[in-house]
Amino acid sequence: MIYLSPGMQKHGRGSELLASAEQWLRNMRSDITIIRAEVLADNQPSHRLFLAVDYARDSTSYFKKVLQYD
Incomplete structure (x- = not known):
């Protein structure tokens, strides 16, 4: 889940948090190969x-294959 404090939206923090989570998965959980994100329809x-x-x-789900880097 990605939650931002009120007033922190529109500063690029969501994309920074998501990129950090993807990097952590690549480094720490190489067994995970797909990320599934559920988003409220009106968000x-x-x-x-x-x-x-x-x-x-x-629909309101997003998927991405996690690529492993050498």
């Missing part, structure tokens, strides 16, 4: 965030 900023960072949309 347009979150929908834009996941689309902007290459998640595939399936």
